[in-house]
Amino acid sequence: MIEGRYxxxxxxxxxxxxxxxERDDLRMVIGDDQTVHRPVLAxxxxxxxxxxRKLTFADGSVFEVAAGADIxxxxxxxxxxxxxxxxxxxxxxxxxxxxxxTVALLFGLYRYGLPALxxxxxxxxxxxxxxxxxxxxxETVDRLLLSETKTSTQKQAEVQALFDDVAKxxxxxNPPLRLLFRDGGRVGANAFALPGGxxxxxxxxxxxxxxxxxxxxxxxxxxxxxxxxxxxxxxYRVLGIGFMIGVIGGDSGQLVDDVVSQASALQTFAYTREFxxxxxxxxxxxxxxAGRDPLAFVDLLDRIGGDKPGSDETGWLDTHPGxxxxxxxxxxxxxxxxxxx
Amino acid sequence: MDTIPTQTPVDAGRESRExxxxxxxxxxxxxxxxxxxxxxxxxxxxxxxxxxKVRRLRYFYGNTWLDxxxxxxxxxxxxxxxxxxxxxxxxxxxxxxxxxxxxxFGLIFIPYLLALPWLINKSMAxxxxxxxxxxVRLNFRGSYWGAFGCFIIMPYLAILSLGLLAPVTSRLSSNxxxxxxxxxxxxxxxxxxxxxxxxxxxxxxxxxxxxxLIATILAAAIGSGLLASSDIALRARFPSSGMGSLTSIxxxxxxxxxxxxxxxxxxxxxxxxxFNSTKLDGQHSFNSTLGRGRYVWILVSNLxxxxxxxxxxxxxAAIRTWKYLCASTALVAAGSLDHFVDxxxxxxxxxxxxxxxxxxxxxxx
Numbered sequence: 178m179i180e181g182r183y184x185x186x187x188x189x190x191x192x193x194x195x196x197x198x199e200r201d202d203l204r205m206v207i208g209d210d211q212t213v214h215r216p217v218l219a220x221x222x223x224x225x226x227x228x229x230r231k232l233t234f235a236d237g238s239v240f241e242v243a244a245g246a247d248i249x250x251x252x253x254x255x256x257x258x259x260x261x262x263x264x265x266x267x268x269x270x271x272x273x274x275x276x277x278x279t280v281a282l283l284f285g286l287y288r289y290g291l292p293a294l295x296x297x298x299x300x301x302x303x304x305x306x307x308x309x310x311x312x313x314x315x316e317t318v319d320r321l322l323l324s325e326t327k328t329s330t331q332k333q334a335e336v337q338a339l340f341d342d343v344a345k346x347x348x349x350x351n352p353p354l355r356l357l358f359r360d361g362g363r364v365g366a367n368a369f370a371l372p373g374g375x376x377x378x379x380x381x382x383x384x385x386x387x388x389x390x391x392x393x394x395x396x397x398x399x400x401x402x403x404x405x406x407x408x409x410x411x412x413y414r415v416l417g418i419g420f421m422i423g424v425i426g427g428d429s430g431q432l433v434d435d436v437v438s439q440a441s442a443l444q445t446f447a448y449t450r451e452f453x454x455x456x457x458x459x460x461x462x463x464x465x466x467a468g469r470d471p472l473a474f475v476d477l478l479d480r481i482g483g484d485k486p487g488s489d490e491t492g493w494l495d496t497h498p499g500x501x502x503x504x505x506x507x508x509x510x511x512x513x514x515x516x517x518x
Numbered sequence: 519m520d521t522i523p524t525q526t527p528v529d530a531g532r533e534s535r536e537x538x539x540x541x542x543x544x545x546x547x548x549x550x551x552x553x554x555x556x557x558x559x560x561x562x563x564x565x566x567x568x569x570x571k572v573r574r575l576r577y578f579y580g581n582t583w584l585d586x587x588x589x590x591x592x593x594x595x596x597x598x599x600x601x602x603x604x605x606x607x608x609x610x611x612x613x614x615x616x617x618x619x620x621x622x623f624g625l626i627f628i629p630y631l632l633a634l635p636w637l638i639n640k641s642m643a644x645x646x647x648x649x650x651x652x653x654v655r656l657n658f659r660g661s662y663w664g665a666f667g668c669f670i671i672m673p674y675l676a677i678l679s680l681g682l683l684a685p686v687t688s689r690l691s692s693n694x695x696x697x698x699x700x701x702x703x704x705x706x707x708x709x710x711x712x713x714x715x716x717x718x719x720x721x722x723x724x725x726x727x728x729x730x731l732i733a734t735i736l737a738a739a740i741g742s743g744l745l746a747s748s749d750i751a752l753r754a755r756f757p758s759s760g761m762g763s764l765t766s767i768x769x770x771x772x773x774x775x776x777x778x779x780x781x782x783x784x785x786x787x788x789x790x791x792x793f794n795s796t797k798l799d800g801q802h803s804f805n806s807t808l809g810r811g812r813y814v815w816i817l818v819s820n821l822x823x824x825x826x827x828x829x830x831x832x833x834x835a836a837i838r839t840w841k842y843l844c845a846s847t848a849l850v851a852a853g854s855l856d857h858f859v860d861x862x863x864x865x866x867x868x869x870x871x872x873x874x875x876x877x878x879x880x881x882x883x
Contacts, residue, residue, distance in 0.1 A: 184653035187860035189702070191587075191652070222590070225573055226547045228580030229588060239653050266550035275550075276830065279557045286560070313617065423876065424564045425556060425829070436821060 179246045183207050186237035196232075196240055200252045205240065216240070221252060223259035226266070286421065295413035299406040304352050304373070307409065311373035318377075319359075326358035328380045333358055336378065339389055343397045346467035347459070349404040356396070358383075366481050370399040372408040386477055394464055394474025401459030407452040414448055415441075457503060461510045471511045475504045534852045536805065541844040543581035545834035551577055552833040568599035571875075578840055579649065585855055592655075593648040593868070601872035609876075635665035637870040644866030646699060652855070654702040657863030661698070668694045684784070685715035692792035702860040704799040710791050718787035725783045725811065730776025737775075738768035779814050786813040793847065801852040808846045816842055 183194035183205070196216075198204040205214045217235040224230065227244040234240070242248060249255045265271045326333070340356045352374040361367055361379030368378040376399045378392075386392045402408065418441045464471035478500055555570035572595045579589040615623040639660030646656040672687040689710045696708020741764045786808045793806030820835035 187654065187702070189652040189654045189858035190856035222576070223573075225576055225580065226551060227542065228576060231590065262554065266554050267547070268550075272550040272553055275553045275557050279553055279560065280828070280830075282557070282560055310617065313620070420564065424559045424567055436825070 179242055179248065179251060181240050181242035181246065184239040184241070191241070194240060196242075196251070198251075200254075218252075221248065221254070223257075224249065224263035225259070226263070283421075283425070287418075291414050291417040291421070292410070294417060295410045296406075298413045299409035302409055307352060307373035309373075310408075311371040311375045314371055315357075315375060315377075322362055322364050323359040323377070323379070324362055325360060326380055327360055328358050328383055332383065335389075336383060336392060339393045340376075340396050343393050343463055343467055343469075344400060347397060347400045347404060347463040348466075349400055352403070354400060354403065368395050368399050370402040370408070372403065372406065374403050376400065376403070382477075382481075385480055388470075388473060390464070390470040390473035391477040393467070393469050394460055394471065395477060397463040397467075398456045398460035398474060400463065401456035402452065404459060405452065405455050407456065411445070411448055411452065415445055418444065454506065457507055458510060461507050461516075462514065465511065465514050465516050471516060472504070472507055475500065475507055478503065534850055537585045537849045537851055539844040539847045539849070540583045541581055541837075541841045542583060543577060543837055543840070545837045548577060548837055549833040552836075565599065568602060569595040571595075571598055578836075582840075582844055584651065584849060585851070587652045590650045591648055592650060593644075597868045598872060601868035602876065604869040605873045605876055631670060634670060635660075635662050637867075637873060638665045638669055640867035640870040641874050642695070642698075642866070643864045644868055644871040647863060647865050651701070652858065654858045654860040655863070657700045657702075658695075658866070659698050659700070659864060660694075664694050664698070681719070685712060685719050688715050688788045688791075692788065692795075696792065696796050700863065701798060702858045704858055706796055706798050707800065708792055708796040710788075710795045714791045715788065718784065718791060721810070722780050722784040722787065725814075726776050726780035729779045729783075729814075730772050732772075733775035733779075734768050734772025737771040738765060741768055779818070782817055783810045783814050786810040798849075802855075803850045805848040805850060806846060807848075808843070813842065 178195050178197040180193070180195050182191040184191050192208045194205055194207045196203060196205045200218060203216050203218060205216050206212065207214065216238070218232060219235045220233045222228075222231045224244070229244055230242050230246070230248050232240040232242075232248070249257075249260050254260055328336075336358070337356055340354075344354050354374045354376060357375060357377045359377055359379055361381045364379060366379060366381035366385045368376065368382055370376045376396065378396070378399075382395065383392065386395075422437055422441060460474060461471040464473075551573060555566070555573060558566040559570050572591065572593055575591040575593075579591040582589045612623070612626055616626070639658070639662070642660060643658040646658040649656045668687070668691040672683075672690055676684040676687040689712050692710040693708050696706050696710075699706045787810050790806045790808050790810075793804040796804045798804075816839055820838060823831045824835050
């Protein structure tokens with residue numbers, strides 16, 4: 178027999194009551210009244226910590242008992258998922274194991290799972306999607322940052338020929354590559370690749386270059402971004418992190434939310450550095466295959482970064498590897514591939 | 519709290535009694551529930567988050583007591599899951615349209631703004647309807663234009679006036695929520711006095727200056743500590759002229775932290791004013807005595823503890839905050855609370871409630 182309190186339907190006043198019997202054949206007395214009622218059970222709230230359990234009957238009335246009362250024996254529901262779960266949640270041994278597994282799982286997911294999932298998602302993303310992304314991004318940067326090129330048609334043809342040469346050497350076929358010329362404006366000397374194979378080079382970069390190999394090296398680097406699907410992978414990884422935070426952060430206060438999203442923004446810098454190093458690698462390989470100087474583009478980068486102090490080392494907040502690190506890495510790789518000056 | 523008092527508290531007649539809210543959850547017990555929620559959410563790729571949410575809220579509501587009775591959260595996990603899937607699907611389609619088809623779909627924010635008041639009302643109705651105390655549920659009956667004014671127009675005016683109109687916004691939104699909220703067949707009524715809200719704004723201003731200064735000094739101290747250490751990369755970034763730029767970076771961080779903390783301070787003050795000017799059934803009143811500075815300190819120290827313990831102290835922090843909120847809240851009951859009765863009320867809409875949950879927007883119901 179279980180003691181508790183009974184609420185008539187839709188009423189705030191409770192009366193002491195006693196309940197006994199079985200799930201399909203319950204008996205109850207209310208207050209001092211000796212009349213035995215036979216309530217029909219509709220729902221029972223799941224066991225959870227020391228929260229009182231509530232049995233709701235078919236007529237909308239409620240019988241409430243303390244968490245300690247043995248409702249599960251009365252209703253024969255010890256085997257129910259949440260009754261088992263509540264017992265596990267109260268066991269120190271299980272909770273400690275769950276904590277270790279959860280931390281390990283989160284770390285593994287973040288370190289290996291997300292990059293693998295992102296690579297998989299990038300591989301199956303149809304070309305239609307990436308080409309329309311190119312169109313949208315190009316529209317935006319053209320409106321906000323870049324303007325029409327002032328490079329002569331003759332120079333354009335030369336750079337285009339360089340581009341075709343390294344594109345061929347890169348062995349990349351899909352999505353098809355195309356080169357666009359723009360005046361960099363505020364952006365200055367720069368080149369960038371969009372996921373659908375559009376590569377943009379600025380007039381300022383062409384002017385700053387001292388040799389064809391310097392330009393070719395940068396173009397090979399950008400082709401490396403397209404071939405490695407870096408933008409797409411980045412996009413999917415950021416989405417994945419957002420989803421992960423959503424799953425974890427169900428119960429996070431305002432402050433926690435703020436800090437976690439700032440921290441994940443920092444993480445994208447690290448991703449970017451990883452992709453830059455990969456594109457450098459591909460540039461070196463392509464340039465050697467094309468019979469060109471694979472280190473030339475680092476000289477060009479030095480000239481771009483020349484006016485910024487401290488651009489030699491790779492810092493925590495950097496999107497690109499520092500030039501000194503870059504030079505060391507590219508030289509080592511070029512040597513390994515048997516290249517000699 | 520192993521046993522429930524079997525007799526209802528003695529009816530004190532028409533005498534008014536101050537009844538404090540109390541919280542019987544504890545960090546050890548909640549840690550188990552929390553970590554299992556997290557583990558199952560990860561393993562099920564997020565699907566279990568619906569069940570996790572219900573268990574979390576049931577734990578917090580169920581351990582919140584007033585006058586010997588606890589609260590209860592009634593939403594069904596499957597409802598929540600469906601709501602989440604709908605919201606997720608809509609957000610996905612909108613993002614795909616904006617990013618891949620045409621940026622022109624960004625104009626979707628206009629119908630979104632127009633739908634927002636309706637969504638807010640439906641969301642508050644759902645959350646209220648899923649909450650009960652003594653077998654009687656809360657309810658919310660909003661009005662479209664009321665919500666439009668309080669939650670769409672007024673926040674913009676508050677920002678445009680650089681915060682000077684914030685107390686007006688707070689007054690209107692507090693009153694709006696209070697007046698449309700019901701407990702069964704009984705209605706709440708809130709009349710937040712503007713003077714007190716402006717007083718709160720003044721204190722917030724002083725607090726912001728103090729908090730901003732302290733945060734600046736802390737940021738500068740930590741920054742120069744880092745500079746003094748042998749980190750070559752950092753030194754390269756801040757060559758000898760580094761101290762000047764360090765001070766300005768510290769000031770920016772300080773101002774940012776000051777504004778966020780001041781906002782929390784301000785909200786705690788608004789909660790006090792709103793609760794203290796709320797009546798139920800025209801006779802029962804509320805007391806909220808949240809220490810604003812103390813509340814901000816609890817949130818900040820919670821954050822630091824959570825970060826240092828890679829999130830493992832988060833359950834402790836959540837319990838601590840809730841406990842403090844309960845301990846600072848009381849109901850001044852005029853006589854017995856036995857007479858309340860429930861009545862049919864709008865059920866609200868689970869998808870709109872989940873939309874605001876996913877977006878992290880809380881109306882402080």
